[in-house]
Amino acid sequence: xxxxxxEQARSYYTRWKEAEGRAAQMIFDxxxxxSKALDQIDLHGLHVDEAxxxxxxxxxxxxxxxxxxxYLMIVTGRGAHSAGRRPKVKPAVDNYLRQRSYRFEYVxxxxxxxxxxxxQGSLLANAGLLGQYAxxxx
Numbered sequence: 546x547x548x549x550x551x552e553q554a555r556s557y558y559t560r561w562k563e564a565e566g567r568a569a570q571m572i573f574d575x576x577x578x579x580s581k582a583l584d585q586i587d588l589h590g591l592h593v594d595e596a597x598x599x600x601x602x603x604x605x606x607x608x609x610x611x612x613x614x615x616y617l618m619i620v621t622g623r624g625a626h627s628a629g630r631r632p633k634v635k636p637a638v639d640n641y642l643r644q645r646s647y648r649f650e651y652v653x654x655x656x657x658x659x660x661x662x663x664x665q666g667s668l669l670a671n672a673g674l675l676g677q678y679a680x681x682x683x
Contacts, residue, residue, distance in 0.1 A: 566595075569591055569592065569595040569599075572590050572591055573587075573588075573591060573595075573599055584614055584616070584617060584618060585617070585618040585619075585620065586599070586600070586603050586617065586618075586619055586620065587620040588600060588619060588620060588621055588622070588634055588638065589620055589621055589622025589634060589655065590622070590626075591634065593633050593634055593637045596621075596634045596637065596638065597637060597638070597641055600619065600638060600641065601641075603617070604617075604661075607661055608661065608662055614661055615660065615661065616658050616659055616660050616661060617658075617659045617661060618652070618656060618657070618658055618659075619638060619649075619656070619657040619658075619659055620655060620656055621634045621635040621638050621655050621656070621657060622634060622635065622655045623635070623654040623655040624655075632655075635655065635657075638657065639657075642657075642659065647659055647660070647662065648660040
């Protein structure tokens with residue numbers, strides 16, 4: 546009997562996680578239409594883990610594609626709708642970027658301007674300086 550309920554719980558949990566993932570994708574897609582330029586992504590409204598997953602996907606795409614873009618604007622939101630009105634996505638994104646040595650700056654309380662590494666590397670390569678100088682981290 547206990548095994549039956551354990552399997553039921555596992556099944557409900559799996560379906561819940563799948564529904565949560567679909568909801569996160571719908572939120573992300575509604576704020577980031579395909580027709581919109583890929584120089585800005587909007588992460589606010591997502592849970593922290595969902596936001597970081599989407600950010601990692603976008604950065605991998607941007608960096609590997611060599612789009613020539615200099616920067617990416619990241620909308621994190623200010624945390625006005627979070628519990629206690631404290632931001633959750635913003636500090637997580639900040640930490641993620643710092644751990645990976647990205648250069649970035651805050652444009653305002655809910656917007657980050659991220660300087661893409663692929664652009665920084667192409668500037669140094671074009672100047673014949675790649676490997677000689679490291680760009681400072683934020």
